[in-house]
Amino acid sequence: MSEGAVPARPAAPDREDGGRPPAARPARPADPALTWLPPALLVLGLGLWGISLPLVDFRSMDDYGLLDRLPVPFYASLAVLTAGFLVALRRAGTAPGWPLVYCVGLLVALKAAPAVLYDSVRYPWASKHDAVVNTLLGAGELRPHAALSGNMSAYDQWPGFFTLNAALVRAFGVESTAVYLNWAPIVLGLILLPVLVLLYRTFTEDWRLVWTAVWIFQLANWVGQDYLAPQGLAYVLHLTVLAVVLRHFVRPGSAGRLRDRTALDPAAATVPPATSTRQRAVGVLVLSPLILAVNAVHQLTPVMLCVVLAALCLTRRYRNLGLLAVTGLIMLAWDLTMGRPLFLETLGTLKESLGRLTQNSRAGYTGQLTGPGPELAGKAGIAMALAVVLFAGIAVLARRRLTRSALPLLLASAAPLPLFAVNDYGGEMLFRVYLFGLPGAAFFAAAALLPAAGAARRSRGALVRRRVTAVALPAVLLVLTAGFLPAYYGKDAMYYTPPAESALVTRAIDRMPAGGLLLATSGSFPEALHRYDEVEHWWFCEQEIPENERMLADPARYLADRIPRGVTAHVVLTRTQDVYTAGEGLLPPGGFALLRERLAASPLFETVEETPYGIVLAYTPSTTTAGGAS
Amino acid sequence: MTTPPAPARPRAGRPNRAGAAVAASGWLALAATLLPDGSVLRWPPVLLFVCLGPGLALLHPQPRGLRPGARLESFALAAPLSLALAALTATFLFLIGGFSVPAFLLPLAAFTTVAALLPGLPLPAATRGAVEPEGAESFLSRERAPGGGR
Structure with a gap:
């Protein structure tokens, strides 16, 4: 920030937990000429966003998904919101409401477009x-x-x-x-925002750092785990438990010099006051419903929670073995009762997947992302992750005092990394580990981009740092915004499914008798699981690529040999499957069309319905066909 | 820069309007479900109550008012706590095969009413932990009367 910026962390008073000297220079009043800018830029930014939406031709999405369908005013709105946020940040200490409003504005601008525009569910899954x-x-x-x-x-x-x-x-x-499913990212984002602020506020008194970290978190949260899915809610609950632990579970006598202002980074907050054993016991009681809810909602998040709490036990401040034991016991109790079948099955396969680090850290199902949009999305996602981690690493090394006081946040973010060695979680472990590491990474990345407000102002080095960051902060925020868009919207041709395609699938499944078998290349198409309690399904391309190539040689025979005898089997091939199997590299280019052509031409399959959105084929085994069991 | 601690804001005798509103929100949500299916008027009271009601009732009021930092905490935790309780209630009802809208909202509304009458959960920061530097404003602190809390 420039010299004119008012420090967001005002002069410090004496505090019961250690006090600190007053800042070297009294806070200057805010520049009155700037006060009109935040509201003006907000109205302009959201106005541009609003007028851009009717111009988005999402129905004609092609190689680049929504990316090349977003009009210029959409991109301009994000640039204007970023500029407004940076202006609001200059006065974060005296007018902290504006950065909050901008963060909400960014959430809406980044993620609400599909909710407003799409006439069907975003993400087939x-x-x-x-x-x-x-x-x-x-x-x-x-x-x-x-x-x-x-x-x-x-x-x-x-x-x-x-x-x-x-x-x-x-x-x-x-x-x-x-009816409301596409709004989930907004609702979950709104609930998560104050939890993030609380988390960051525990480690810094600099509001600029808090809001910049929240802003970076939102930009780097491209992984698409905040749709209407259990993990989105479980993630919010997980961070809530973490925030309560970090604020209320400090052990007495463990803070050491971390309550000594002179030993702390100027932006750092002192360690929260210690709590007695009784207070922490009450805290465990208060947290129990939250921990139980994390277990009721999602199977992986409780594991992450236990790992994070165990990592916190490595610090003297948060060595709460009782809390860790209660969390572990609740998880075990749930896994052995409600979750018993899958839990035992996972335990059985754990030995195989344990230690297969490269396999477990792969993204997606099996193939390589194919096509300009998915490839760009994949590259942008990786570049975003690397950029955030790089900046976080710079802050961890360069602001060691902040790292020392915020070590629990760093540990909590790094703790899920070893889970790569355990299980690939259906090819999604990479995304989950990234997401759980993101709160800490965003905090430290923000710390790399913001000089401490109370640092020695007259030193030459500090001046250079401030000038560099005055340029670096807006540049990095804009680059991250540019990275978010392909990472989040680059594959929307896979994610948007026309209502007519959903209707075709629903009709196809409604035709099937209970106990029938639905065949499709992958499960990533709308209504794939309609009547899943009555109809079995087989996603026959969700396997290793060489096996798919064998299947393509004679798909009708390949499927017929594996359909159990006497079962009514229908194959549904839709436009979204075509896009998905090509984009994820499950089938070679042209493979889906070949599959469709060969199945339709085979005497083993009869076309039931064909529309521009897909085809439904019924398996019609001849009396001479030897149907094998799968 | 030091100032003597301000006396606690007198709360006795002052009607707890916020608590009453939170307590009423559950019953309002329940009443809204009597509207015909598809009515958009059902959405706001139900969504607000399920997302915020039980949590706000649990966290407020704190006996001696909230410090600015703790105020942020009590609002940040309200939605996760509410959703956790709502998810557990719904899960229990489906487990016993006894789900219905009144069976879901009525216990939550009753719980919220009782919780709103009681003091907030004794989180240490609510009363002493999250002291902020003087002059520092939380974005939630402006509604506060000068000198209140400790």
């Missing part, structure tokens, strides 16, 4: 969660031990998110979650 809620409402009860095909019973074993949405669907009086 989100429609799976809609199907789970519908099935739950239809059954009226949980069936965790039903052993449904494709591990679908797991959703009844960790059902908290689905039961909550089932309750909301009925209380709202709507047909299904599809």
